[in-house]
Amino acid sequence: xxxxxxxxxxxxxxxxxxxxxxxxxxxxxxxxxxxxxxxxxxxxxxxxxxxxxxxxxxxxxxxxxxxxxxxxxxxxxxxxxxxxxxxxxxxxxxxxxxxxxxxxxxxxxxxxxxxxxxxxxxxxxxxxxxxxxxxxxxxx
Numbered sequence: 001x002x003x004x005x006x007x008x009x010x011x012x013x014x015x016x017x018x019x020x021x022x023x024x025x026x027x028x029x030x031x032x033x034x035x036x037x038x039x040x041x042x043x044x045x046x047x048x049x050x051x052x053x054x055x056x057x058x059x060x061x062x063x064x065x066x067x068x069x070x071x072x073x074x075x076x077x078x079x080x081x082x083x084x085x086x087x088x089x090x091x092x093x094x095x096x097x098x099x100x101x102x103x104x105x106x107x108x109x110x111x112x113x114x115x116x117x118x119x120x121x122x123x124x125x126x127x128x129x130x131x132x133x134x135x136x137x138x139x140x
Contacts, residue, residue, distance in 0.1 A: 011063045020059060023047070080132070086130075088102065099118065103115070124137070
């Protein structure tokens with residue numbers, strides 16, 4: 001997890017006038033420095049999505065909170081993608097057979113029984129398969 005001081009440094013870099021708040025135009029210019037284009041309308045939408053106190057600007061706390069939420073959402077999406085790779089059967093869960101298949105693709109040869117044992121370690125409800133929530137527990 002990125003610590004707060006990194007967020008503070010990013011915020012200060014964006015806060016060109018040093019007023020402790022990010023305006024849409026400051027956000028737009030900073031995004032431009034990394035070679036991306038952000039229209040003023042888009043910058044205003046981004047600021048509105050971060051602005052929790054309704055002042056039309058983004059303070060440090062709002063910025064840090066938004067960055068952390070964005071990071072969590074990104075991690076969850078990556079976890080969902082990994083889960084989909086392992087479940088492979090469209091069943092919405094990881095079965096011993098699908099785990100064996102994925103491990104084989106990764107160069108790990110395991111029997112279906114060995115995969116069942118692996119799944120049982122994280123199978124909270126005892127149904128013999130891993131749901132996404134159980135997979136999350138395993139990954140964290």
